[in-house]
Amino acid sequence: MTDQVVFAGICKRFGTFSAVRDLNLGIKEGEFLTLLGPSGSGKTTSLRMLAGLEAATSGDILLAGRRVTDEVPEKRNIGLVFQNYALFPHMTVAQNVAFPLQMRRRKRPDIAREVDRVLEMTQLGPYKDRYPRQLSGGQQQRVALARAFVFDPSVLLMDEPLGALDRNLRDLMRLELKSLQERIGATVMYVTHDQDEALALSDRIGVMHQGVLQQTAPPGEIYERPVNSFVARFLGQSVCLPAKRLERGKRTVLSVEGLDGRILVDAENDTCPDATGDFMIRPERFALAAERPDTADANAIRCKVETAVYLGAQVEVHLRAGAGARVQIAVPAANAGDLAAGSGHWLTFRPSDGLYLKGV
Amino acid sequence: MATRSTATLRPPPGDDEGEGSAMPGERPRPFLRRPRFATVALALPVAFMVLVYAYPVGAMLLKSVTEPEFGFGNFGRAVSDATTWHALGVTVRMSAEVAVLTVLLGFPVAYVLARVTARVARILSVLVVIPFWTSVLVRSFAWIVLLGDNGVVPRLLSPFTGDTAGLLYSEAAVVIALTHILLPFPILIIKGTLDQIDDSLVRAARTLGAGPVRAFLRVYLPLAFPAIVSSGMLVFVIGLGFYVTPALVGGPKESTIAVVIAQSVQVTFDWGLAAALATMLLVVAVALTLVVRRLTKVKGLVSL
Structure with a gap:
C-alpha cells in the first residue's frame, strides 16, 4: 500500500531564504504524523504546501496517489485546522460545519444529516445555532475540527491547533483529539513546537530544524535514539557535550569535553560518522553515588555538588564535574542522602546509556 | 419635594457597580460623592452639542x-405644493445614486488599501484624504470648469457624443460632483472594516472547497457588508442635506430640497415653510436610515 501523503524532494525558497530543503516524507493511511520543530524550522511551510496555500519551489506532493503539486487548495480535498481556528464569524456553528459540504454541492438533506452526525461526535449538538464568538476557546476548537473532517478529507492537517488554549484545556483537548482521530481513522499531519503534544499524540514524529527534516521515527525511538544532538536537545532533557572518538570496537571510547577520564559507550550507541561529535545522555540515566563503583565497566565521573534544590518528591541537584561540565539531575528525595554544597560524589552510568551522536 | 431630594442623592440600584453589595466591614460611602471623571469629561461635549446641535434643531422644529x-399650516402648504414632492424625490433619488456609486467605486479602492503593505497603505490613504484639504466650494467650481461647455469632460466625450456641449446644470452633473466629493467616506470606512477581516478566513474557505469567487462572495463580502451599508447610509444622509454642489452645478428643474429651503429663506423669506421642509427632510433621513439598518442586519457580527 502506498502512502496517503508523499513529499518528494520538496524545496521552498522565499527569495534567498530556504524555508524547506529537500523534504522527503511519506504518511501512511490512518497514521498520525507530527512535524515538530522550533518556529522558523519549516514545519508550517511544509503543511501549507500540502494544503496548497503555498507553492513548492521544486519537488512533488502526492495525495492519495495523485500528484497535487500544482493544484489549487479547493481541489485537494484536505481538511485544515488553523491555529486561530478561522471560523466564519457570520455563520452559526452548523453553518460553519455545513460550508465544505455546500461547496461540494451535496444535497440539502445529506448536509443536514452529516452536520448533525459530526456535531454529535464533537459534543457540539447543543451549540449548533450559536455564533463562534458565543463559544469558549475549546468549543471553537471543536468546531474548527468538525468543519475540517465533515467532508471526509484525504488528510487532516492541523497547525498548532491547541496553541491558543490554556494549559489545562490543552491537555484535555489533546486526549479528545487523539480519541477522535482513532474513531474516524483519519490520516493526520500535525504541526507543533510542543514536544509533549508530539510525544502524546503521534504515531511518528518528524523533527525539523532549519528547513531540514532531521529524523522521522516513533516517539520512543526519537527520544531514546536521536540521530543528532539537535533532536536530542529538542526532545526532553539531555546532557550534550562535544566529544572526540579515541577508539572504536565493542565499545567506543570517547574523550568528552568537561568530563575527565575516558567515557565508554556501546558500539550500537555510536551513530556518528565523524571522529568528533557530541556525547549525549538523558539525565535520568545517571546514578549518584558516594563511592566510586568497583566495576570497571561503568563510567564514573567525579563531581561536586553546587546546589541542591528540594522540590518535595525530588531533589534537583546541580553538579559540576572535575573538568568543568555542569550537570543537573533529579534524585528521589527519599534516598537523596547528604547533598551539601561542595560535597564530593560520583556520577555513574552504563555504556548502554550514553550516545555518541553527530553534533549539530 | 422631600422624596425627590433623597432620590437625587441616592442613585437607583444598578447605577454604579458594587452598589448594594457592600462588603462586610466596608466603610459607608460618603453621603455626597464627588462627581466621577467620566461625568465631568462628558459634560463639555454634551453642553457643546446641546448648544450647536440640539438648540438649532429644536428651534427649527418649533419654527x-x-x-x-x-x-401645522406650514406643513399643509409644503405637502400641497408639487414642488416639494418633486424636490424631495430628486433629493432622495440623487442621494441614493451617489451612495451606490461611491460604495461601488470605493470598495475596490478600500480592498486594495487593505491588501497592500502598511507603508503603501499610509501613502495611498493620504492621497484619498487630500481632497478634504480643499473646500467643497472649490471642488464644486472645479466641476463647473470640467463639465462646462468645451470643458475637459465634454471634449473627451465628443468622439462619442458628437459635440462638446457641457453636462452642467443637470442631475448627472450633481451626481458626478457629489460622488467625487463624498467618495473618501466609503473608502475610509470600508477599509477600516476590511483591515479587521482575518486573512486566514478566505484561506480557510479555499481549503474547505470554495474557489476564489465563492470564497469572496460567501466569506469576505458578508463580513464587509456592514461597513458597505453603513458607509452608503452615511453618504446618503450627507447627500440629502447637501446644498453647495447641487446649487452650483444642478439645474433649476432638478432642485434638491436643500436648494428649495435656501430659496424659501433667501428669496421668499418664508421661514416657516423652510423649517417645515427641513423637518420633513429630517424625518425622511431618520426613517430611511432605520429601515435600511433593519433590513441589512448581519447576524453574528457586531454591526456599526
Missing part, C-alpha cells in the same frame, strides 16, 4: 409649527 402662527 415649523409657530411661524408665522401656531399650527
